[in-house]
Amino acid sequence: AKAVLSAFFSEKTTRNVVRIAKLADTTFSSFFSGQCIEAVIMGTLFVIAMTIFGFPYAVMVGVLIAFTALIPIFGPLIGCVISALLILISSPVQAFWFVVMFFVLQLIEENLIYPYVVGNAVGLPPMWVLAAVSLGGSLFGIVGMLFFIPLTSVLYALFREVVYARVKKKRESGELPKNPKEPL
Numbered sequence: 001a002k003a004v005l006s007a008f009f010s011e012k013t014t015r016n017v018v019r020i021a022k023l024a025d026t027t028f029s030s031f032f033s034g035q036c037i038e039a040v041i042m043g044t045l046f047v048i049a050m051t052i053f054g055f056p057y058a059v060m061v062g063v064l065i066a067f068t069a070l071i072p073i074f075g076p077l078i079g080c081v082i083s084a085l086l087i088l089i090s091s092p093v094q095a096f097w098f099v100v101m102f103f104v105l106q107l108i109e110e111n112l113i114y115p116y117v118v119g120n121a122v123g124l125p126p127m128w129v130l131a132a133v134s135l136g137g138s139l140f141g142i143v144g145m146l147f148f149i150p151l152t153s154v155l156y157a158l159f160r161e162v163v164y165a166r167v168k169k170k171r172e173s174g175e176l177p178k179n180p181k182e183p184l
Contacts, residue, residue, distance in 0.1 A: 024154045031122050031150040039069040042076075042109055049105060055098055056090045057083075072145055073133045076106055122153035 001021075005014040043066025050058035061083040068079030080102045088095035124132070129149055136148025170176040 020154070020158065023157060024150075027122055027153050027157070028150045031153070035070055035072075035146075038109070038113065039066045041113055042066060042069045042105070045105055045109070049101055050098075053097070053101065055087060055094055055101075057086055061086065061098075070146070071142055072149055073130065074137070074145070076102075080106075122150055124149065124153040124156055128152055128156060 002014065002018055005017055009017070043062040046065045047058050047062035050061060055061070064083055065076070065079040068075040068082075071078065080099065083102070084095050084099050087098050122129075129152075132148040132152035133145045136144030136146070136151075138144075140147070167176065171178055
């Protein structure tokens with residue numbers, strides 16, 4: 001691909017395209033590997049907790065939770081509803097306690113596990129994650145939810161580069177204060 005770009009475009013254009021492709025590759029790889037690791041951890045937590053507390057269908061629900069955890073923001077809720085309905089068939093009381101357990105484990109996952117596993121892999125503020133999931137979901141469904149977070153992260157990183165470069169240029173030309181701590 002680099003040879004084709006070099007053959008048809010200038011060296012500067014080729015460099016920029018390769019740089020953006022590397023950024024996209026890193027961002028998408030980090031996001032998807034982090035999501036997969038987090039999903040496996042979440043599914044395993046459910047299997048262990050459900051086995052300890054004697055819930056039915058522990059392995060099946062764990063696998064379902066792991067798969068739905070791959071869908072950002074809305075996935076865990078989908079997994080909870082389907083699992084609770086499945087357990088409801090066997091025992092309404094256990095279905096209630098499953099929902100309670102789900103929210104406790106979800107709270108632990110969101111506040112302790114997810115930040116360490118995925119961390120700042122995509123470097124996107126939470127507001128933009130929600131916007132990316134909403135837009136991606138409304139345009140392309142579940143696949144859009146998955147792909148729009150890293151895509152938005154790449155666009156956000158490129159936009160941030162442009163903004164910082166323009167601010168630096170204006171500081172050097174004297175249009176903005178030289179001290180970055182001074183307000184713009």
